[in-house]
C-alpha cells in the first residue's frame with residue numbers, strides 16, 4: 001500500500017532537517033518496474049544530483065517526489081506544508097505569442113509585482129522583466145524558468161535537466177546561480193543532469209540511479225565507485241578532476257568573487273561571451 005505521510009509537525013524546518021524521506025520506493029509504469037526499492041532522504045540546504053543512463057528512472061523519481069506519480073510500493077514522506085519549486089525538462093512556450101517575462105510569471109496564477117521582482121532578482125534575471133519571452137537566449141530563458149519555480153518560495157527546488165541546450169559555461173553559470181539561491185533561501189535542491197563533470201562538482205551528494213540506487217555519496221566517491229564506472233566508464237572521473245584542477249587556479253572571474261568552499265561552479269577561461277548569461281550576481 002502506498003502512503004504519503006507527514007514526518008513532523010508543521011513549522012519551520014531547521015537546516016539539515018529531512019524534507020523528503022523515500023523508503024523502499026518501487027514504481028511500475030505499465031509492465032515495467034521503473035524504480036525498484038529506492039531509499040533516500042533529501043535534507044534542507046543540500047544539493048543532490050541524480051545521474052544515470054537514459055531510461056534509468058531519473059524523471060520518474062522526480063515526478064514521484066513531486067507527487068505526480070504514486071508509488072507502487074514503499075513510501076514517500078514529505079515535510080508537512082513542503083513547498084516545491086519545479087523547473088521541468090522542457091517547457092514549450094509559443095514563440096509567436098507576444099508575452100513579456102513579467103506576464104509569463106503571472107501564468108497561470110497571478111503574482112504581485114513585488115513577488116515577481118523578488119523571484120527574478122533571486123534568479124539573476126531582474127533585468128529581463130520587460131523582455132519578450134520569444135527574444136530570450138537559452139540561458140536567459142532558464143533563469144526565467146528558475147524565477148518561476150522560486151515564486152512559491154520553495155523548501156525544495158527540483159530541476160530536471162534544466163540546462164539542456166546550454167553550452168558548458170552557460171550550464172556552469174546556471175548551477176552557480178542555483179548554489180547562490182540555495183545559500184540565500186536555504187532550500188534543498190535535487191537535480192538531474194547529464195553534464196556530469198559540471199554538475200557533480202557543484203553537488204554535495206550524488207545519487208547514481210539505474211532503476212535502483214547503484215551508489216551515492218560525495219561526488220568524488222561516486223565518480224570512483226565501481227558501480228558508477230560500470231555505467232559511465234572512467235571518462236567523467238577524469239573530466240571532474242580536470243574541472244576541479246582548472247578551478248583551483250587563481251584566475252580572475254570578472255566580478256564573481258563568491259566564497260565557495262571548494263565547490264566548482266565556475267567555467268574557466270573560456271574566453272567568450274555566451275549571449276547574456278549572467279555569471280555573477282545580478283543582485
Ligand SMILES: Nc1ncnc2c1ncn2[C@@H]1O[C@H](COP(=O)(O)OP(=O)(O)OP(=O)(O)O)[C@@H](O)[C@H]1O
Pocket residue numbers: 029030032034052053054055056057058059060061
Ligand atoms: N508513462 C509511462 N508509461 C510507461 N513507461 C514509462 C512512462 N514514463 C516513463 N516510462 C519508462 O520508464 C523508464 C524510465 O523513464 P524516465 O523518463 O524516468 O528515465 P530517465 O532516467 O529520466 O531517462 P532520460 O535520461 O532519457 O530522460 C523508461 O523505460 C520509460 O520508457
